[in-house]
Amino acid sequence: MSLELLVTLGVFAPLLGAAVAGFFGRRIGNIPSQAVTTGLLFFSCFVAWTVFSQWTWGHLEAFTVTVSPFINVGDFQSNWSIRVDALSATMLVVVTSVSSLVHLYSWGYMAEDDSKPRFFAYLSLFTFAMLMLVTAADFMQLFFGWEGVGLASYLLIGFWFKKPTASAAAIKAFVVNRVGDFGFALGIITVFWMFGTIQFAELFPMISAKAGTGWEFLGHTWSALDLAGFLLFIGAMGKSAQFFLHTWLPDAMEGPTPVSALIHAATMVTAGVYMVCLLSPIYEYAPTASLIIAIIGAVTALFAATVGLMQNDIKRVIAYSTCSQLGYMFFAAGVGVYESAMFHLFTHAFFKALLFLGAGSVIHGMHHEQDMRKMGGLWKLLPVTYAVMMIGTIAITGLGIPEIGGFAGFYSKDSIIESAFAAATSGHSPAGYFAFVVGILAACLTSYYSWRLIFMTFHNKPQWTEEAMAAHAHDPHHAHGHDDHASHAQIETHSEPDAHDDHAHDDHHHGPLRPHxxxxxxxxxxxxxxxxxxxxxxxFAPYFIGDYEGEFWRGAIFSGVDNHVLHESHSVPKWVKWSPLIVTLLGAFIAFYYYVLREGLAKRMAVNQGPLWSFLYNKWYFDELYNVLFVKGAKGLGDLFWKIGDVKIIDGLGPNGAAWASLKSAARLAKIQSGYVYHYAFVMLLGVAGLLAFAIYAWGA
Known part of the structure; x- marks a missing residue:
């Protein structure tokens, strides 16, 4: 079997699994549905690792497999294709590895759910859409995959659709992503308008010739490539939950934990980073768009890290850490080190999926309790989960010693921070210093909230015992639900039996249950x-960002002639190299002080609810602001169009008005239908007289 055919089968295998489980799941049963979808995902994973290993160590050349024509209208040509190069090979490994393990994990996590075929069908559909996205050879297929993961994420987030909060979260994710997708569609249109093609192979060689091309609009000349790059980045902001379009990501926790791992680790949220790196030929000639990407990415990294400090739901802490890590990837791409951005995407997939699935193991063991304040002392009862969560925490905080090494996050995160400094000192990016400072600060905050999660969950005094639960009942801090707003109380409980929750049978009201x-x-x-x-x-550091990076990428990532940021990052001052480790240790020590040495101090401080605590706890009040500006405004506008425009004007003057007039006329005419013969004879006589009068008049005329 040729490699091209094997890759094609690997890409379409999840679609087959989704069709089997989705259309025939009830007929064939739960176990066959799970076996088919999981088995096909592991086949796709095998294919992906085969391609990646041959690309990395076997000197595989890039190729494109044309599956079938898609859209051919005039100059607009698009085919179903599967593109294999360094970028797509990396993403194939990331997507299929995480998705296959999520499928396997879900066998246990969703064991008590009564809709397993539907769940596994949605997972496989999501994976297929993502594979379509990362192997696209043109913008049309990229957009198809882009919208496909949006649809599948809507289905997965709202999987427990009987819960109003789950349905609301799914709608929120769908609507916010449509805002970004509108900009993305405009960006694709702009590219086609400029170049007359959407094929990447035809487009990329033409970009340098268009550098400096202007576009006249509103009396001002705009850089056409900057405009295209900015519009495309709006799509990435929505899909990857960047600042301003980030509000859907925490609410996505309404989906089952395996969904959170799949969306937040390797698939949907990384699509924007992948797209920016794929379009590096555009962004290398679009300095303003790249500057915007760097600034938005840095602000996102800082914003999400600050909000993560105050969260008490274990899944929300990890969700905001995802948002922060995506900010790192974007400001890396914004300062021109696309290789480091892709490397962090690669490493992040493993430790973030590990953290989310580890959190799911904690939730499973705690009988679906997600509030970290009700945990504690679990390391002896959940030893394996504790060990892997420790590994994930060390990886995400980037603990490691320069010149020696560490876990996965150490290599990729430090590379991004050092590259930001190099971009600033070399003058390549005006946002370099800002990104560097934010990256250092966010690393400190990441360490704090990551170790806070470990200490609150696995150490400290157990809060799930009968004595602790009784104390919580008299604790006004817990009694009034200050962990979240009233609207969030339902979001983080997940204990209603009608929610199709896999742990709905564990009723907390019958007393605490021993973790397992x-x-x-x-x-x-x-x-x-x-x-x-x-x-x-x-x-993989030598291949992504090290000595073999040129051989590994082989032109899949384009760097301009003046872009030497990655190479210059290897020679930054020692204090730059050691800064991430110092701030990481500082953040860990602060968490240790507040949650181990002075256990209970953070809780007493939270009860005071100072202005800074309220600002961070309420996520910079973005949800409240958007509710006033957009939700209520849209509802008011909808009511205006509905109640005034539709009901009173259109219906009132149209069908309803005509019906009203007909009814009134009929009522009046009905009064002359008396039923007496002489009345009808009189009317007939009047008619005959009128007809004769008309005839005489007409004859005389």
Whole structure:
């Protein structure tokens, strides 16, 4: 079997699994549906690693497989294609590895759910859409995959559709992403308008000739490439939850935990980073758009890290850490080190999936409790989960010693921070210093909230015992639900039996239940992901950002002639190299002080609810602001069009008005239908007289 055919089968295998489980799941049963979807995902994963290993060590050349024509209208030509190069090979590994392990993990996590075929069908559909996205050879297929993951994420986030909060979260994700997708569509239109093609192979060689091309609009000349790059980045902002379009990401926690791992680790949220790196030929000639990307990415990294400090829901802490890590990737791409951005995307997939699935193991063991304040002392009862969560925490905080090494996050995050400094000192990016300072600060905050999660969950005094639960009942801080707004109380409970919750049978109201370790089917994916969180950095750093990076990328990423940021990052001052480690240790020590040495101090401070605490806890009040500016405004505008425009004007003057007039006329005419013969004879006589009068008049005329 040729490699081209094998890759094609690997890409379409999840679609087959989704069709089997989705259309025939009830007929064939739960186990066959799970087996088919999971087996096909592992086949896709095998294909992806085969391609990636041959690309990395076997000197595989880039190729494109044309599957079938898609849209051919005039100059607009698009085909179903599968493009294989360094970028797509990397993404194939990331997507299929995480998705296959999520499928396997879900066998245990969703064991009590009554809609398993539907769930596994949605997972496979999501994976297929993502594979379409990362192997696209033109903008049309890229947009198809882009919208496909949006649809599948809507279905997965709202999987427990009987819960109003789940449905609301799914709609919110869908609507916010449509805002970004509108900009993305405009960007594709702009590219086609400029170049007359949407094929990447035809487009990229033409870009340098268009550098400096202007576009006259509103009396001002705009850089056409900057405009295209900015519009395309708006799409990335929505899909990757960047600042301003980030509000859907935390609410996506309404989906089952495996969904959170799939969306936040390797698939949907990384699509924007992948797209920016893929379009590096555009952004290298669009300095203003690149500057915007760097600034938005840095602000996102800082914003999400500050909000993560105050969250008490274990999944929301990890969700905001995802948002922050995506900010790192974007400001890396914005300052011109696309290689480091892709490397962090690669390593992040392993340790973030590990953290999310580890959190799911904790939730499973705690009988679906997600509030970290009700945990504590779990390290003895959940030893495997504790070990892998420690590995994931060390990886995400980037703990490591320069010139020696560390876990996966150490290599990729430090490369981004050092590259930001190099971009500033070399003058390549005006946002370099800002990104560097924000990157250092966000690293400190990341360390704090990551270790805070570990200490609150696995250490400290157990808060799930009968004595602790009784104390919580008399604790006004807990009694009044200050963990979240009233609207969030339902979001983070997930205990209603009608929510199709896999742990709905565990009723907290019957007293605390002893935590327990997860079954092997859930622990095996955690162990495998922990290997990636440990080794993905030092094994692949030479290929992504090191001595062999030129041979590995082979033109898949374009760098301008004056872009030497990645190479200059290797020779930054030692204080720059050591800064991430210092701030990481500082953040860990602060967390240790507040949650171990002075246990209870942070809780007493939170009760005071100072202005800074309220600002960060309420996520900079973005939800409230958007509710006033957009939600209420849109509702008011909708009411205006509905109640005034539609009901009173259109319906009132149109069909309803005509019907009203007909009814009134009929009522009046009905009064002359008396039923007496002499009345009808009189009317007939009047008619005859009128007819004769008309005839005489007409004859005389």
């Amino acid at each position: 370790e997860s079954p092997p089917v859930m622990l095996v994916p955690l162990v495998l992901l922990s290997l990636g969180a440990i080794a993905a950095g030092f094994v």
